[in-house]
Amino acid sequence: MNAVFERAEPETPADVTALARHALAYWGVRDGEPELLKYRENAVFRVSLPDGQPAAMRIHRLGYHTDAALRSELQWMSFLQSAGIATPSPVPTPAGDLFVLVGTVASGPPRQADCLSWLEGRAVGARGVPLAYTPEQARQVFTAIGGTIARMHNISASWTPPAGFARHAWDFDGFFGPNPTWGRFETSPFLDGPRRELVLQARDKAAKALSEHERSPRNFGIIHADLVRENVLIHDGAVRIIDFDDCGFGWHMYDLAVALYQNRDEAIYPLIEASLLEGYRQERDLTEQDVAALPLFAALRSFAFLGWVQSRVEGDITREVGLRMSNIAADVVIAYLRGEEGPIAPSALGEMNADRA
Secondary structure (H helix, E strand, C coil): CCCCCCCCCCCCHHHHHHHHHHHHHHHCCCCCCCEEEEECCCEEEEEECCCCCEEEEEECCCCCCCHHHHHHHHHHHHHHHHCCCCCCCECCCCCCCCEEEECCCCCCCCEEEEEEECCCCEECCCCCCCCCCCHHHHHHHHHHHHHHHHHHHHHHHCCCCCCCCCCCEECHHHHHCCCCCCCCCCCCCCCCHHHHHHHHHHHHHHHHHHHHCCCCCCCEEEECCCCCHHHEEEECCEEEECCCCCCEEEEHHHHHHHHHHCCCCCCCHHHHHHHHHHHHHCCCCCCHHHHHCHHHHHHHHHHHHHHHHHHHECCCECHHHHHHHHHHHHHHHHHHHCCCCCCCCCCCHHHHHHHHC
8 A cells, every 4th residue: 555545535433443344354253343442543443363362453544654664563563572572463364464455345445454462551641631650650660661662772773674674764854854754834724923933943943953963873773753651551560562653763862752742741740751761771871962852852743743733634633623732832842942941831742642642
């Protein structure tokens, strides 16, 4: 699937459930009923396989990833899992396929569908809800998360991807090129005149900083790129990572910035940041320059959100949600422009990731 298709009519939960029901037959399930868990970028279902084991079935967003890119995502997940990182494992069909293409007359072009092993665990936080941890609990959790991110980076640095491996890049062009990974943001209809001018000034500052930022095997490689609260599970005190849909090639600090981003309005944010960085340092070196670049990478996350909103509004999100998300992201990049590194947009940053998750 190598093109991006637009739906003529809005897709409904019933539509994607019908696709999941059809896809189950490829895994030998003839009469199972998929349970819809999440319907945003991808539709995610809990299903039961013929051996009785639960699994997560994904019906992928139409045209977001080529077949080669999806296969590469699953290959990296398999490698991480085999190397000791707790991630879902791809569950191939009895024919050995990592994913299949399914469609119905009503659904239009065929969609990619895959199955992943089920991981138990509790998300680090609920969407848009303040964390419920005590300071000591937060220290333990975010130290463990930082260590897990570092191990992912260490393991991946020694991995040679197989022939045909293809993922998008969270590099300079991925944020500021002619076709950014999550879409262009400069012409967003949600930015008023004064705010737009400040966002453009912040873009120029960030683009210059990123163009001068070190890019080497030490600090750049395959990253998850979406380590928000909902994608990090805790089970028996151990960290488990899910949702690799946005993984690609990028700076390691982007993973850390994204993991911190949703928590910037927490009263204990300084403790969260210090714990995450300490956990990372226990497994992999961080330089002063790396840590100093955190505000830059937080701004990059916001630029990406501004582009994402513009490309999704009136399809996946309403204009009201688009305006709210854009205002939050703009506040973050304007704070970067002004050199402010503290918590941004209190009580709102969690909402932005919640609307996209």
